[in-house]
Amino acid sequence: MxxxxxxxxxxxxxxxxxxxxxxxxxxxxxxxxxxxxxxxxxxxxxxxxxxxxxxxxxxxxxxxxxxxxxxxxxxxxxxxxxxxxxxxxxxxxxxxxxxxxxxxxxxxxxxxxxxxxxxxxxxxxxxxxxxxxxxxxxxxxxxxxxxxxxxxxxxxxxxxxxxxNFPEPTNLHDYRFCGADYRARERLRRRRAGLVRRIENLPAVERNALLHDLACRFGPELASTGSPG
Ligand SMILES: C[S@@+](CC[C@H](N)C(=O)[O-])C[C@H]1O[C@@H](n2cnc3c(N)ncnc32)[C@H](O)[C@@H]1O
Missing domain, CATH: 3.40.50.150 (Vaccinia Virus protein VP39)
Incomplete structure (x- = not known):
């Protein structure tokens, strides 16, 4: 439209x-x-x-x-x-x-x-x-x-x-469009996808240990981001 x-x-x-x-x-x-x-x-x-x-x-x-x-x-x-x-x-x-x-x-x-x-x-x-x-x-x-x-x-x-009327946020409602322009957005998207792939490819116990560490370290921040964007 x-x-x-x-x-x-x-x-x-x-x-x-x-x-x-x-x-x-x-x-x-x-x-x-x-x-x-x-x-x-x-x-x-x-x-x-x-x-x-x-x-x-x-x-x-x-x-x-x-x-x-x-x-x-x-x-x-x-x-x-x-x-x-x-x-x-x-x-x-x-x-x-x-x-x-x-x-x-x-x-x-x-x-x-x-x-x-x-x-x-x-x-x-x-x-x-x-x-x-x-x-x-x-x-x-x-x-x-x-x-x-x-x-x-x-x-x-x-x-x-x-x-x-609010300070610069660290959590966003929708993360899909972060980045100053198309190239920056694509760079960020590829970096995120690459990290997720690396975690996916870890042996299951190692992956779960890492996820456990991340939850302990960043849990409260993650909880306030709402559902995934
Ligand atoms: C700048 S345009 C919005 C454009 C919109 N963000 C977009 O992406 O297409 C402003 C709109 O406000 C509407 N408008 C004007 N006075 C209004 C009022 N008192 N209450 C609600 N809408 C009004 C106009 O009809 C116009 O559609």
């Missing part, structure tokens, strides 16, 4: 920022590139205000995702958060960052952005917000962690920014 402002070329970076979570919420769904590529959580929710976008999602029949036709803020203000949710928010880009005056049927004024950011600051769970770098977000999220990564726009490559 190609979509204006879609994350089809940089979802790997965004997914690799996400710690393990039970509930995944994507508040400005559009083409939902991140939601479509990441390992699903136990509960997955997508919210979108544009009825035509909702129709497209419903026609795809996404049984494992609850698709909500509505306003992101209404959802965020009404959801009974428990703390183990991750909200990913990719709102329309602020007017100052784009050449075209209008891209979406439902757009955001600066006042809408400020309202959204102030609600996101109060949401009691992990939050990731993405946009192009801009003063308004830099000011309102000045105490959040900020990560830049290569993205795309209709005019060519463009740096995207993510703001996050």
């Amino acid at each position: 190609r979509y204006p402002g879609g994350k089809g070329r940089c979802y790997q970076h965004i997914i690799s920022l996400m710690p393990p979570h039970r509930v995944y919420v994507e508040t400005h769904l559009g083409g939902g590139a991140v939601l479509r590529h990441k390992r699903p959580a136990e509960v997955n929710i997508g919210i979108e205000k544009d009825a035509r976008v909702i129709d497209r999602w419903r026609s795809l029949g996404t049984a494992s995702v609850e698709i909500i036709h509505g306003d992101a803020l209404d959802f965020l203000e009404g959801y009974p958060f428990r703390g183990d949710e991750l909200v990913y928010c990719d709102p329309p880009y602020p007017r100052s960052t784009r050449a075209k005056a209008r891209i979406y049927r439902h757009d955001y004024t600066n006042a809408d952005h400020v309202r959204l950011l102030s609600v996101l600051r109060r949401v009691p769970c992990m939050v990731v917000v993405s946009s192009y770098g801009n003063d308004l977000y830099a000011e309102h999220l000045s105490d959040w962690r900020c990560v830049e990564f290569p993205g795309d726009s209709h005019t060519g490559p463009r740096t995207e920014t993510a703001w996050l």
Whole structure:
């Protein structure tokens, strides 16, 4: 699904920022590139205000995702958060960052952005917000962690920014997309596969002794990673 402002070329970076979570919420769904590529959580929710976008999602029949036709803020203000949710928010880009005056049927004024950011600051769970770098977000999220990564726009490559309300994680929800670019991801994947093969090829007792040592040494860290990615 190609979509204006879609994350089809940089979802790997965004997914690799996400710690393990039970509930995944994507508040400005559009083409939902991140939601479509990441390992699903136990509960997955997508919210979108544009009825035509909702129709497209419903026609795809996404049984494992609850698709909500509505306003992101209404959802965020009404959801009974428990703390183990991750909200990913990719709102329309602020007017100052784009050449075209209008891209979406439902757009955001600066006042809408400020309202959204102030609600996101109060949401009691992990939050990731993405946009192009801009003063308004830099000011309102000045105490959040900020990560830049290569993205795309209709005019060519463009740096995207993510703001996050949690420290850099050591455990991820989905390890498949770690690495700065395709080559780094492939290198990492091959290294992991090579190590697993070497362990597989050990005599059974030696392999189990090693697994026992690893469990003793890293057990608590492994337990918090959730199921394998
Ligand atoms: C930048 S796009 C999201 C692109 C998406 N991340 C992707 O990968 O395709 C922003 C989306 O927010 C939607 N939107 C605008 N206002 C909204 C609101 N108040 N609540 C929910 N969605 C809204 C727009 O219709 C648009 O689909």
